[in-house]
Amino acid sequence: xxxVTQSSRYxxxxxxxxxxxxxxxxxxxxxxxxxxxxxxLGLRLIYFSYDVKMKEKGDIPEGYSVSREKKERFSLIxxxxxxxxxxxxxxxxxxxxxxxxxxxxxxxxxxxx
Amino acid sequence: AQSVTQPDIHITVSEGAxxxxxxxxxxxxxxxxxxxxxSPGQGLQLLLKYFSGDxxxxxxxxxxxxxxxxxxxxxxxxxxxxxxDAAEYxxxxxxxxxxRALTFGSGTRLQxxx
Numbered sequence: 001x002x003x004v005t006q007s008s009r010y011x012x013x014x015x016x017x018x019x020x021x022x023x024x025x026x027x028x029x030x031x032x033x034x035x036x037x038x039x040x041l042g043l044r045l046i047y048f049s050y051d052v053k054m055k056e057k058g059d060i061p062e063g064y065s066v067s068r069e070k071k072e073r074f075s076l077i078x079x080x081x082x083x084x085x086x087x088x089x090x091x092x093x094x095x096x097x098x099x100x101x102x103x104x105x106x107x108x109x110x111x112x113x
Numbered sequence: 114a115q116s117v118t119q120p121d122i123h124i125t126v127s128e129g130a131x132x133x134x135x136x137x138x139x140x141x142x143x144x145x146x147x148x149x150x151x152s153p154g155q156g157l158q159l160l161l162k163y164f165s166g167d168x169x170x171x172x173x174x175x176x177x178x179x180x181x182x183x184x185x186x187x188x189x190x191x192x193x194x195x196x197x198d199a200a201e202y203x204x205x206x207x208x209x210x211x212x213r214a215l216t217f218g219s220g221t222r223l224q225x226x227x
Contacts, residue, residue, distance in 0.1 A: 004156075031213055040122065042203060042219040043157075050213065058214065090156060094213070101147065102215055104156040 003027070004105040006091050012111045019078040021108050023091030029103075030096025032074035034058075034066065037088040037107070046089075049074055050096065081112045115140040115206045119218035126194050127226045134189040134221050136204030145207035146187040147215065148178055152200045160202075163187065174198070199225045 007022035025032065031050055035043040035058075045058030047066040055066050063085060067075045074093075078085055088109050092102040116139045126132055138144060145164055149157040161172025168180040178189045187204060201222045205215040 033214055035217075040219055042117075042119075043205075043215075043217040045214050045216070048212075048214050056212070092157075092215075101159045101162055104149075104158075106156045 006105040017081050019081050021076040023074045025093040029093035031094045033092040034076045035090045086112045115216050117218035121221045123222045125224040132191045132194045136187045138206045147205040148189050149203045150200050196225045
């Protein structure tokens with residue numbers, strides 16, 4: 001089975017802190033994604049990556065950055081956390097050839113106080 | 114850019130009753146279409162997907178969905194709901210060209226009454 005693992009299920013951080021959310025997939029997928037999930041808004045795409053060291057902005061990239069130094073790992077970075085970044089963050093991966101499905105991690109619930 | 118509308122925020126059905134969750138999309142051609150389910154505190158699990166061919170697709174847990182091009186819809190159905198189906202359901206579309214990322218609807222929360 002494909003496994004997408006997010007390093008933390010719950011995080012509490014202070015306003016202004018630099019926050020790293022880590023995601024690892026074990027199926028050699030080319031594509032990786034970060035979404036945030038908020039009630040009534042569904043999942044919104046923050047950033048995605050088709051390959052190592054490349055990244056593309058999604059629909060809501062402001063206040064975030066990403067890093068993909070290795071194929072299996074995709075990190076989301078909050079440069080200076082703010083309370084409006086309190087949310088559920090979901091990482092996903094998918095194969096590069098054509099379209100199949102995206103496989104999701106369990107999510108990280110981040111609270112910024 | 115594509116978009117997805119799930120008009121029902123919250124639906125309550127009785128156990129054993131039938132279920133239909135609505136999904137409408139906006140896209141210039143036929144997209145790839147997906148339904149995902151999220152149980153409380155969990156990630157998303159794929160229920161079913163449509164890429165091409167037969168417009169009625171079968172998924173896991175007894176769910177099915179029908180793609181209707183004329184209505185730009187991909188509604189999810191189940192003939193008899195079980196209490197364990199209580200969850201949040203997301204419809205998503207993927208473009209056939211360009212950005213290889215899913216666009217999700219806002220979700221429908223399903224509550225099942227005994």
